[in-house]
Every structure is written in structure tokens, then in C-alpha cells.
Amino acid sequence: MDFRLTEDQGRLRDGLRQALTDRRLDWEELTGIGVFQLRVPEQDGGLGLGLPEAVLVFEEAGRAVLSGPLVGTEVAAAVLGLGGRAEVVRVPARGPVLVPELPGLDHVLLLRPDDSLAVLPAAACDASPAPAVDPDRPLWRLEGDLPPGERASAPQARRVAADATLLTAALQSGLAARAVAEAVAYARTREQFGQPIGAFQAVQHLCADMLARAELARVAVYAAAVSGDPGEIAGAKLLADEAAVRGARDCLQVHGGMGFTWEARVHRLLKRAWAWEQAGADRDRCLDALATHL
Amino acid sequence: MQLSDTPAEADFRRRLREWLGKTLPELPPAPEPADWPGRRAYDTAWQRRLFDAGYAGVHWPVDAGGRGATPSEHLIFLEETELAGAPYVGANFVGLLHAGPTVAAEGTPEQRARFLPPILRGDEVWCQGFSEPDAGSDLAALRTRAVRDGDAYVVTGGKIWTSHAEVADWCELLVRTDPQAPKHRGITWLAMRMDAPGVTVRPLRTLAGTTEFAELFLDEVRVPVGDRLGAENDGWRVTMVTLSFERGTAFASEAVACRREVRRLARAARAGGAWDDLELRRELASLEAEFTALWRLVQWNVSEAAARGVPGAGGSVFKLRFSEARQRLYDTAARVVGTEALLDGPWTAQRLQGLSYTIAAGTSQIQRNIVARRILGLPKGR
Numbered sequence: 001m002d003f004r005l006t007e008d009q010g011r012l013r014d015g016l017r018q019a020l021t022d023r024r025l026d027w028e029e030l031t032g033i034g035v036f037q038l039r040v041p042e043q044d045g046g047l048g049l050g051l052p053e054a055v056l057v058f059e060e061a062g063r064a065v066l067s068g069p070l071v072g073t074e075v076a077a078a079v080l081g082l083g084g085r086a087e088v089v090r091v092p093a094r095g096p097v098l099v100p101e102l103p104g105l106d107h108v109l110l111l112r113p114d115d116s117l118a119v120l121p122a123a124a125c126d127a128s129p130a131p132a133v134d135p136d137r138p139l140w141r142l143e144g145d146l147p148p149g150e151r152a153s154a155p156q157a158r159r160v161a162a163d164a165t166l167l168t169a170a171l172q173s174g175l176a177a178r179a180v181a182e183a184v185a186y187a188r189t190r191e192q193f194g195q196p197i198g199a200f201q202a203v204q205h206l207c208a209d210m211l212a213r214a215e216l217a218r219v220a221v222y223a224a225a226v227s228g229d230p231g232e233i234a235g236a237k238l239l240a241d242e243a244a245v246r247g248a249r250d251c252l253q254v255h256g257g258m259g260f261t262w263e264a265r266v267h268r269l270l271k272r273a274w275a276w277e278q279a280g281a282d283r284d285r286c287l288d289a290l291a292t293h294l
Numbered sequence: 295m296q297l298s299d300t301p302a303e304a305d306f307r308r309r310l311r312e313w314l315g316k317t318l319p320e321l322p323p324a325p326e327p328a329d330w331p332g333r334r335a336y337d338t339a340w341q342r343r344l345f346d347a348g349y350a351g352v353h354w355p356v357d358a359g360g361r362g363a364t365p366s367e368h369l370i371f372l373e374e375t376e377l378a379g380a381p382y383v384g385a386n387f388v389g390l391l392h393a394g395p396t397v398a399a400e401g402t403p404e405q406r407a408r409f410l411p412p413i414l415r416g417d418e419v420w421c422q423g424f425s426e427p428d429a430g431s432d433l434a435a436l437r438t439r440a441v442r443d444g445d446a447y448v449v450t451g452g453k454i455w456t457s458h459a460e461v462a463d464w465c466e467l468l469v470r471t472d473p474q475a476p477k478h479r480g481i482t483w484l485a486m487r488m489d490a491p492g493v494t495v496r497p498l499r500t501l502a503g504t505t506e507f508a509e510l511f512l513d514e515v516r517v518p519v520g521d522r523l524g525a526e527n528d529g530w531r532v533t534m535v536t537l538s539f540e541r542g543t544a545f546a547s548e549a550v551a552c553r554r555e556v557r558r559l560a561r562a563a564r565a566g567g568a569w570d571d572l573e574l575r576r577e578l579a580s581l582e583a584e585f586t587a588l589w590r591l592v593q594w595n596v597s598e599a600a601a602r603g604v605p606g607a608g609g610s611v612f613k614l615r616f617s618e619a620r621q622r623l624y625d626t627a628a629r630v631v632g633t634e635a636l637l638d639g640p641w642t643a644q645r646l647q648g649l650s651y652t653i654a655a656g657t658s659q660i661q662r663n664i665v666a667r668r669i670l671g672l673p674k675g676r
């Protein structure tokens with residue numbers, strides 16, 4: 001056993017982190033560096049890498065809070081061999097079926113309540129725009145009867161669901177790490193009572209708990225990527241959601257009144273964490289999946 | 295990211311499994327929890343078996359008498375012994391996990407030759423005399439005095455919460471040798487014989503009703519200068535070596551144990567009807583996720599430490615999450631067994647025992663301080 005990243009994995013992560021710190025890469029640039037062809041075999045023009053590399057890339061995408069149909073497009077290429085932009089959408093237990101950025105998509109990968117997967121041409125979906133909480137993730141509401149689409153095989157359906165869950169967990173774990181970094185950076189500079197607020201133990205302990213959650217989630221995501229175990233994937237998503245959502249909230253708290261403003265952008269972390277929490281498999285689904293293994 | 299065994303690791307695991315399969319059925323029944331002499335005998339006899347089979351001090355360096363196994367093999371050892379239901383280190387805890395490694399790292403050749411073999415063979419049991427009534431979290435505030443008198447230190451003062459003191463032969467003792475120096479600079483590490491004249495042990499009863507630990511009264515106890523580890527007044531640095539071992543893998547096998555407990559609890563819930571309660575079922579599921587991830591965190595920390603040579607601050611993250619998760623586990627058990635939680639039974643005993651986890655070996659608040667300052671680099675307050 002040696003759980004550390006290999007040199008290549010380290011380079012992949014560091015390179016992408018640097019690129020995303022320098023500026024926001026747009027969709028074409030992400031495509032250009034192979035983000036969506038990561039796991040496509042080399043003979044088919046992909047990079048021929050595995051899930052561990054994919055979670056490292058998606059962790060960085062989460063840290064940068066990138067927008068767009070990242071997960072679906074990667075999974076469609078890796079599992080179904082489909083090119084073009086795709087989004088994985090699960091018919092929810094409650095509420096409308098919402099598809100992010102529908103007009104820009106080629107495919108909607110619809111997971112139905114019976115766990116079957118239908119591949120719908122995005123253009124065939126009857127939908128209307130719905131006001132989204134997350135300003136960088138516009139939503140469309142599917143209306144009327146859902147088109148039947150093309151039914152994928154059961155193993156494909158399982159892999160799409162599992163991979164989408166794990167890659168979303170990786171996004172959340174990156175977002176959680178970002179929330180810790182933002183909170184710590186602010187806590188070191190903002191002064192009250194004549195000292196940085198980061199010197200107050202109440203603030204320190206908030207940050208320490210944020211880090212502990214983010215670290216546990218990160219390691220859980222890595223391990224699930226290596227083992228591919230469905231229980232570990234569900235557990236990783238659960239922990240990553242918690243790390244991201246609570247981390248973003250605590251980050252907002254550390255920012256005080258500034259955190260409640262539009263301009264400070266802390267709210268974007270939280271809104272995205274809420275969106276990703278419902279993507280892939282949500283909390284209840286992960287818990288029920290884990291319970292069946294007990 | 296490699297989580298599977300290398301061929302050498304797989305071989306190590308297979309042989310260990312074979313040995314455990316052969317040896318465990320030969321063990322006598324475990325003693326009653328309150329029978330301390332019986333527990334000492336049981337724990338040290340197990341240590342002796344490990345020694346004879348070449349598994350004593352698996353992770354200790356070869357020149358210290360250990361097996362010199364890699365950190366991964368050490369983890370395999372902890373995992374397999376736990377999965378097989380082998381005895382816990384018990385009374386050998388301080389010797390194997392604190393005092394021994396510290397002597398191995400800081401001791402002279404004579405000290406290593408004197409102290410290490412008896413620990414590995416299970417001949418001698420150690421306890422840890424660090425905490426004092428007025429020095430707990432603020433350990434460096436300790437006041438037990440040691441004054442040099444010829445070739446000995448004369449030690450006077452008191453220690454508290456000393457686990458296994460009743461059955462220990464030696465105590466790794468922190469004393470103040472320079473009361474004028476800043477508090478971290480006047481401390482010295484001594485190995486003290488527990489049967490030395492002037493040592494009085496008064497057992498303390500824990501909230502579980504047992505006597506897990508004791509108070510030590512030290513009245514002009516003479517400790518030979520040769521039993522000092524490191525230089526005089528350098529004991530704080532020496533101690534930090536010990537504490538980093540404590541926060542490294544000391545709780546690793548317990549993370550494995552807790553995963554097993556979650557499954558046992560799920561079976562109890564199925565048998566007793568609690569499984570039908572959706573909220574309870576999901577709580578068990580969330581504990582399963584937590585302990586699985588905690589085990590992965592141990593693997594991560596060990597892999598990182600293997601590269602750097604010493605356990606890192608990641609141990610604090612583990613300790614923090616693990617102690618709280620373990621408490622949540624037995625709180626959940628109480629909901630599974632219902633009113634039985636009010637009776638003195640095995641689940642209740644664990645629930646009570648678990649209350650110490652957020653206190654012993656650095657409280658959860660202290661772990662958060664460490665994470666905030668050392669990992670996150672937040673400033674010290676005024």
C-alpha cells in the first residue's frame with residue numbers, strides 16, 4: 001500500500017491547480033486539455049487514465065467552482081462513448097426535474113426511479129427556464145411527459161450513476177477545501193478588538209472543524225476512486241456534501257456581514273454546494289445505499 | 295494511490311493470518327475487567343507470544359529489537375490482529391507505543407539495551423506519568439520537582455490519571471529540573487521504577503466504576519541519573535517525540551474495531567426491530583461511512599508519514615474525528631437497544647468508556663487548537 005499520489009498524479013493535480021489559479025479556463029480550453037477525454041482509451045483519442053486521475057481533476061474543478069456540465073460530459077464519454085455536452089439528471093424524489101444549462105447540452109442522461117438510464121437528445125426535451133438560486137448554473141424545468149429516449153444497459157446505468165456520484169463528490173471536496181482556504185485567508189487579515197479574528201478560538205475551532213471535514217472527505221473520495229466500491233462511493237459523496245455545505249456556511253459565518261453581500265461571492269460557494277449536494281446521489285440515497293450493505 | 299498489498303505485503307498478511315488462526319484458539323479465557331493482576335498477566339503473555347513469533351514491535355527498528363516492518367506492514371498487523379479478535383495491546387500500551395519508541399529514538403545504547411528487550415518480551419509494563427492535578431492540557435505547567443543529589447535525582451510531587459499504574463514496573467516521568475527557566479525549558483524525562491521507595495499509588499475510580507487509572511504520590515523518590523533520557527531540561531522535546539507516536543497509529547486498530555461494531559449494531563438493530571426506524575438506519579449508515587473513511591485516513595497518514603519519517607499533524611484530524619465518531623456510535627447503540635441502555639451491559643460499558651476519548655491523549659479542544667495553529671497557520675491570540 002502506498003496511498004500517496006504518484007508523481008504523475010501529483011503533476012496532473014498541481015498543473016491544473018496552477019492553471020485554474022492563473023485564470024478561469026473556458027469550456028474550449030478545458031476540452032483542449034482533455035478534461036472530458038480523461039478516461040477515454042488512448043486508441044480512441046483519449047488520455048487513457050482512470051478514476052483516481054479523474055477525481056483529482058474534478059477536485060480542482062470544484063476548488064475553482066467551475067460551471068458547466070462537467071460531470072455529465074466526462075461520464076458520457078467515458079462510460080457511453082458519447083461525444084458532446086451531457087448532464088446526468090436523476091428524477092428527484094420530490095420537486096420538478098431540473099436540468100442545468102439545457103440549451104447548451106447535446107444529451108440528457110436521465111436516471112429514472114427504477115435506476116434505469118435513458119439517453120435523451122437535449123433538443124427533444126420540452127422545458128422552460130426556471131429561476132435558479134445559483135447564478136452560474138441556470139436551470140430548465142422539464143415539462144410534460146418525459147421522452148422515452150434510448151435505454152442504456154443496466155451495467156451502463158449503474159456505472160453512470162456511480163461515476164457521476166463520485167465525480168460530484170470530488171467537486172464537493174475541492175469546494176470544501178476552497179471554503180477552508182477562503183475562511184482562513186479572511187480570518188488572518190480581518191481585525192477586530194485589535195487582533196486578527198483568526199486569533200479568536202471560536203473562529204479557530206470553526207476553521208479546524210472545516211478542515212477536518214474537508215480532509216476526511218478528500219481521502220474518502222480518493223479511496224473510493226481506487227476501490228470503486230459502491231458503498232465507499234456513497235460514503236464519499238455523503239462526507240463530501242457535508243464538508244462542502246457546512247464548510248461554505250462556516251466560511252460565510254467567518255466573513256460576517258461581508259459574507260451576506262452579493263459582491264463578496266462567498267454565497268456562490270454555498271449555492272454551488274447546495275446544487276452539487278442534489279447532483280449524483282443525494283444524502284438520503286447515499287445513506288440508503290450504505291444501509292443495504294450493513 | 296495504491297491501496298492493495300504489494301506481493302511482500304500480501305505474503306506478510308497471509309503468514310500473520312495463519313499464525314493468528316493457529317494461536318488465538320490456544321489463548322486462555324480473558325480475565326474480568328476488574329482483575330488487574332489477571333489482566334497484566336494476560337496482556338504480557340500475549341506480548342510474549344508475539345515476541346516468540348517475531349511480531350513484537352512490528353514497526354520498531356531492527357536495531358531496537360523490532361521487526362523493522364514497513365509502515366504498511368504495521369497497518370496490516372493492526373488490521374489483521376483486530377479482525378481476528380486478537381487481544382488488544384492493553385497493559386503494554388505505554389511501553390510499546392510511547393515509552394519504547396521514545397527510548398529507541400532518544401536513548402543511549404545502554405538505555406536501549408536495558409529497556410527495550412523487556413518491553414518487547416512482555417516482561418516489563420510501563421505507565422505514563424505526565425499529567426498532574428494542575429497540569430493537564432497545559433502539560434508544560436507541571437511542577438513535580440527533581441533535584442540532583444550526586445548520581446540521582448530526588449523526585450517529589452504527584453501525578454494523576456496514570457493508566458495501568460497499579461500493574462506497572464516503570465513510569466515514563468516528566469519532572470521539573472529548572473524552576474527558573476521558561477516552562478518548556480525546565481523539564482526532564484526520567485524512567486522511574488514503580489517499586490522505588492517513596493512511590494505511592496492510589497487507584498482512582500472512573501465513571502464506569504472501574505479503576506482504569508491512579509494517582510501517584512512521589513515523596514523523595516531517588517531516580518538514578520543514568521535513567522534520564524536525553525539531556526537535563528530537554529524533556530519537552532523528548533516528550534513531543536512520544537506524543538507524535540501517540541497521535542500516529544495508536545488508535546488505528548480501534549478504527550477497524552468500530553467498523554465491526556457498526557455491523558454488529560446493525561445486526562442487533564435487525565434482530566430487535568430498530569432497523570425499521572428509517573432515521574436510525576440512516577444514522578448507522580452514516581457511521582459506516584465515517585469509520586470507513588477514518589480507516590482510509592489512517593492509511594493516508596501512514597503513507598505520508600512513511601515518506602517523511604515521523605507522524606504528521608494529520609493525526610490530530612484523525613483523533614478529533616475518531617473520538618467524536620466513537621461517541622456517536624455508542625449513543626446510537628443506546629437508541630438501538632432502547633431501555634437496555636440504562637442497564638449495565640456491554641454496549642453501556644463501551645458508551646461510558648468512550649466518554650474518555652475526547653479527553654485523554656489531548657482533548658478535542660486541544661486537537662482543534664493544533665489543527666488551527668499548526669496546519670492552518672492561524673495566529674495566536676492575546
Ligand SMILES: Cc1cc2nc3c(=O)[nH]c(=O)nc-3n(C[C@H](O)[C@H](O)[C@H](O)COP(=O)(O)OP(=O)(O)OC[C@H]3O[C@@H](n4cnc5c(N)ncnc54)[C@H](O)[C@@H]3O)c2cc1C
Nearest residue numbers: 422423424425430431455456457650653654655656657659
Ligand atoms: C481515561 C484517561 C486515561 C488517561 N491516562 C493518562 C496517563 O496514562 N498518563 C497521563 O499522564 N495522563 C493521562 N490522562 C490525562 C489526560 O491526558 C488529561 O486528562 C488531558 O490532557 C486533559 O487534562 P485535564 O484533565 O487536566 O483537563 P483540563 O486541561 O483542565 O481541561 C478541562 C477542559 O478545558 C479545556 N481546555 C483546556 N485548555 C484549553 C485551551 N487551551 N483551549 C481550549 N480549551 C481548553 C479542555 O479541552 C477541557 O474541556 C488520562 C485521561 C483519561 C481520561
